Amino acid sequence: MSDTDLVPDQQALARVGATVRERLAGDPGIYKVENPLAELFAVGDFLSPTECEKLCTMIDEVARPSSLHELDYASGFRTSYSGDLDPYDSFVKSISRRIDDLLGLDPAIGEAIQGQRYLPGQQFQPHNDWFYTSEKYWQLEEARGGQRSWTAMAYLNDVAEGGETHFTEIGIKIRPKPGVLLLWNNALPDGRPNEGTMHAGTPVVKGAKYVITKWYRTRQWR
Numbered sequence: 001m002s003d004t005d006l007v008p009d010q011q012a013l014a015r016v017g018a019t020v021r022e023r024l025a026g027d028p029g030i031y032k033v034e035n036p037l038a039e040l041f042a043v044g045d046f047l048s049p050t051e052c053e054k055l056c057t058m059i060d061e062v063a064r065p066s067s068l069h070e071l072d073y074a075s076g077f078r079t080s081y082s083g084d085l086d087p088y089d090s091f092v093k094s095i096s097r098r099i100d101d102l103l104g105l106d107p108a109i110g111e112a113i114q115g116q117r118y119l120p121g122q123q124f125q126p127h128n129d130w131f132y133t134s135e136k137y138w139q140l141e142e143a144r145g146g147q148r149s150w151t152a153m154a155y156l157n158d159v160a161e162g163g164e165t166h167f168t169e170i171g172i173k174i175r176p177k178p179g180v181l182l183l184w185n186n187a188l189p190d191g192r193p194n195e196g197t198m199h200a201g202t203p204v205v206k207g208a209k210y211v212i213t214k215w216y217r218t219r220q221w222r
C-alpha cells in the first residue's frame, strides 16, 4: 500500500482496471453487459465442449467442501465443493494462459484456477470477491499478492435448473451456458472496491453445476 492510497492497493487496482478495460475494448469477441454499476463482460464459446468436459472431470478429483478452505465464510454460506486445479498440469496451464492473454494481465498476478461444483441445494450466497481489509485474514492476503482486481469465471456444463449467477445489485441473473466466460472488475475505475459487484451462485435445483474461477490480484500472487 502506497501512502497516497486511500484504501489498500487503490492505485494498483485503478491501474489494473485501466489495463484490462483497454484490452477488452479492442476485442470484438467480448460482449459488454451494459449496466450502470460495474464493468461486466461475457465471452461466448471461450472453452470448447471437450475442454469443459475435461475440466469437470478434474474438478471431481479435487473438489472438497468449500467451507474448509474459506476462513471467512460461515457454514451454509458456501455449500459448493471446490478445489484448485493443478497449476503445473499442461492443460490447466494452457487454459490459464488463455485467460491471462484475454485480459492482457501479467500471469504472475493470477491465482491458481479454482474449480467448483454445486449439487442440488448447494449455493454460494451473495458476496464480493475482494478481501475485506478490516478482517484478520487480510494480513495474510496482503502478503500473498494484495487485493483482488478482476474475476474470470467460466461455466462448464448445462444446469437442468437453478444455479444462475445473480448480480444482486445490478439485478441480473446469468444462466449457466457451457463454454461462456464472465469477466468483471471488482473495483471501481478509481480503485475503490465496487459494492455493485455483489453476486451469488444461486442454489442448484436440478442437475449439477461446474465452474472454474480465476481471480487476479494487484501484485505477484504466492
Ligand SMILES: O=C(O)CCC(=O)C(=O)O
Pocket: 116, 124, 129, 153, 163, 164, 165, 166, 199, 200, 201, 202, 211, 213
Ligand atoms: O457459481 C457462481 O455462479 C458464482 C461463483 C462465485 O461467485 C465465485 O467463484 O466467486
Ligand SMILES: [Fe+2]
Pocket: 127, 128, 129, 199
Ligand atoms: Fe464470487
